[in-house]
Amino acid sequence: MEPNDEELVRAFLGGDESAFRLLYRRHTPMLYAMATRLVGATACDDVLQNAWMRAAAAIHRFRWESSLRTWLCGFVFNCARELRSSSAREATDDILAVADNTIVAGWNDGSAAHIDLERAIARLSPRYREVFLLHDIEQYEHKEIASILGIDIGTSKSNLSRARAVLRRLLQPHCEETKI
Amino acid sequence: MNYEESKDDELSGVRKLPRDRPAPASLEDRIVRTLKRRRSGTRMLRLAVAVAVAGIAFIAGWLSHVPWSPDYLIVLYPPPQQRSLQPEEERARVAEYAAWAANVRSRGYAMTGEELSDSRIVIRDGIVTRASIPRDGDISGYFLLRTRSDADAIEIARSCPHLRQGGVAELRPIEHH
Numbered sequence: 001m002e003p004n005d006e007e008l009v010r011a012f013l014g015g016d017e018s019a020f021r022l023l024y025r026r027h028t029p030m031l032y033a034m035a036t037r038l039v040g041a042t043a044c045d046d047v048l049q050n051a052w053m054r055a056a057a058a059i060h061r062f063r064w065e066s067s068l069r070t071w072l073c074g075f076v077f078n079c080a081r082e083l084r085s086s087s088a089r090e091a092t093d094d095i096l097a098v099a100d101n102t103i104v105a106g107w108n109d110g111s112a113a114h115i116d117l118e119r120a121i122a123r124l125s126p127r128y129r130e131v132f133l134l135h136d137i138e139q140y141e142h143k144e145i146a147s148i149l150g151i152d153i154g155t156s157k158s159n160l161s162r163a164r165a166v167l168r169r170l171l172q173p174h175c176e177e178t179k180i
Numbered sequence: 181m182n183y184e185e186s187k188d189d190e191l192s193g194v195r196k197l198p199r200d201r202p203a204p205a206s207l208e209d210r211i212v213r214t215l216k217r218r219r220s221g222t223r224m225l226r227l228a229v230a231v232a233v234a235g236i237a238f239i240a241g242w243l244s245h246v247p248w249s250p251d252y253l254i255v256l257y258p259p260p261q262q263r264s265l266q267p268e269e270e271r272a273r274v275a276e277y278a279a280w281a282a283n284v285r286s287r288g289y290a291m292t293g294e295e296l297s298d299s300r301i302v303i304r305d306g307i308v309t310r311a312s313i314p315r316d317g318d319i320s321g322y323f324l325l326r327t328r329s330d331a332d333a334i335e336i337a338r339s340c341p342h343l344r345q346g347g348v349a350e351l352r353p354i355e356h357h
Contacts, residue, residue: 013266013267014266014267015219015266017212017216020212020215021208021212024208024211024212025208028203028208029200029201029202029203030199030200032200032201032202032203033198033199033200033201036201045203045204045207048203048207048211049207049210049211049214052211052215053211053214053215053218054314056215057218058298058314060265060266060267060270061297061298061314062298063297063299063312065299065312066312071312071313074311074312074313075313078313078315078316082316113193114193114196114197117191117193117194117197118197136191136194137194137197137199138199146309146310147309147310147311147312147313148311148313150300150302150309150311150313150315151309152304152307152308152309154307164191167190167191168190168191171190171191172190
């Protein structure tokens, strides 16, 4: 039977490198997708690395009040935010490029609808995109989102509502085309 | 599933978007290599320090709380690249700080302090927000110190083992009303 996260963390703290690799392989695909949608293909490797390094440094203090995945997610969001605040360059172009390149990477089914959707998500402002990704893609509850992002529940709800409204507007012409 | 609001509209395709993306295999090795570099080095030294100072810390009553009025708050910020500590290293680190505090107290200064957890409960405009993810710039611990002398406070703060570990100490004089 696969060891659970808590067993792996204990083993990692005892110096077991393979335990870390198991944790990494278990959670990275989701974190990497999240990082890619937050900062684009150029910077997502650095965001993922920083997030794992910081999480590893703090993991002995993790109290299991949330799932490990939720906790790790918070590091990805913090690192992405720091990158955005320290970078003069707008990452939207990178993220849009990822949306276009996901067909090559086999990341989605390559349909026009998926590409349009990824492109529209990439165009959201960061604070709307963060909540949208966590709620509508990762299916977190607003209470968890508030904890991950350090915002209150009301802000999480209103940002999600605005994100959806912006996305609907961005997607409107394409949806009409596909209906024809 | 929390998707009722946008069911069957332009956003219904979101449910089919992939939640995972495979990361390059080279990235895993890069992260593990960096992690190993940070974890190696001072483990045995820290353990030796722990054994040497544990008795002193116990005698000094590190956890006791003495009723006195502090003059300075020493705020501790973590090193920018803090690495993960194994349990025995963590114990050694705590013991080192305790021994330092005991030494300061043995010189006649009242002092107490604690490490802070990564959890935060923020209350703003009547709204309570909880978070458990450490952020850059977060305080990692504090000491309260009684001395009327700026010079003494600076000298004591400068000798704190936190600085040797790459952390930052900030002295905040306390206003007495």
